[in-house]
Amino acid sequence: MPKFAVILPAAGRSSRFRDPHYKKPFANLGGRAVWLHSAERFLNRKDVKQVIIVVSEEDREEFGRKFGANLAIMGVEVCLGGAERTDSIQNALAKVNDDIDFVAIHDAARPCTADKLVDQVFAAAEQHGAAILAVPVAATLKRAAKGQPTLIGETVDRAGLWEAQTPQVFRRELINKAYAARTAALTDDAQLVEKLGVPVALVEGSPMNLKITTKDDLRLAEQIVKVLPKAKPEGFSHPFAGDDLWR
Numbered sequence: 001m002p003k004f005a006v007i008l009p010a011a012g013r014s015s016r017f018r019d020p021h022y023k024k025p026f027a028n029l030g031g032r033a034v035w036l037h038s039a040e041r042f043l044n045r046k047d048v049k050q051v052i053i054v055v056s057e058e059d060r061e062e063f064g065r066k067f068g069a070n071l072a073i074m075g076v077e078v079c080l081g082g083a084e085r086t087d088s089i090q091n092a093l094a095k096v097n098d099d100i101d102f103v104a105i106h107d108a109a110r111p112c113t114a115d116k117l118v119d120q121v122f123a124a125a126e127q128h129g130a131a132i133l134a135v136p137v138a139a140t141l142k143r144a145a146k147g148q149p150t151l152i153g154e155t156v157d158r159a160g161l162w163e164a165q166t167p168q169v170f171r172r173e174l175i176n177k178a179y180a181a182r183t184a185a186l187t188d189d190a191q192l193v194e195k196l197g198v199p200v201a202l203v204e205g206s207p208m209n210l211k212i213t214t215k216d217d218l219r220l221a222e223q224i225v226k227v228l229p230k231a232k233p234e235g236f237s238h239p240f241a242g243d244d245l246w247r
């Protein structure tokens, strides 16, 4: 069975979440922190041999204080993030064990990923070497006019357009090669592999696999987790430390 490592980037500034007290990976979602839901989608899997969560320097102490015991029980490693998402991923890649075959990178802010989607994107990565979850664009897309952000400049043809999600899954050597060639901060990891000229498979995800960016997304996620089958790891439960996690 191929061995997978999972990297959970949770070191962003959550600026669009607009909460003065805590960042979105640590928000209360149905009684547990968002990042815990995201981690639990992988902790029960027999093919996942390593899980690394990436937190910012400013969050590290509080995170360790609140979750240190549980991280130890779950065997989740903690890595320090960087200024950009790609910096955070690069730091975590350096901690991936040598016997790992594939690396799955999954936003800690995506807590509602169904197990079957993880199965499908993992299988696609095994087949193609690189695969991501994504959803076909269903809406009509408009690009704002230059210098006039609230006026339509053009309608963008949505044919063939997909909205990328995570997990984004790559053969370990491939993602390491892509990051070694990195020259800029990019918003997802597949772009780096695309730049190598390596095809990346698109696996249809779900709008329910949403990324929590704003408070409205958290409200939607609260409804989704009610219907999402639990993937709780054995012998682990972490009562949410109230909504004062980061107060």
Ligand SMILES: Nc1ccn([C@@H]2O[C@H](COP(=O)(O)OP(=O)(O)OP(=O)(O)O)[C@@H](O)[C@H]2O)c(=O)n1
Residues within 6 Å of the ligand: 008, 009, 010, 011, 012, 013, 014, 015, 016, 017, 025, 054, 081, 082, 083, 084, 085, 086, 088, 107, 108, 109, 110, 211, 212, 213
């Ligand atoms: N330097 C960064 C930036 C982002 N992330 C993580 O990457 C995921 C997706 O990023 P995004 O949704 O943009 O999170 P933020 O950067 O925190 O959001 P914002 O742009 O609103 O500040 C999140 O889990 C975030 O914590 C990270 O680990 N390190």
Ligand SMILES: C[C@](O)(CO)[C@H](O)COP(=O)(O)O
Residues within 6 Å of the ligand: 085, 107, 163, 164, 165, 166, 187, 188, 189, 211
């Ligand atoms: C990786 C990602 O979730 C795919 O859509 C997205 O690019 C993350 O972007 P963000 O600006 O860091 O949220």
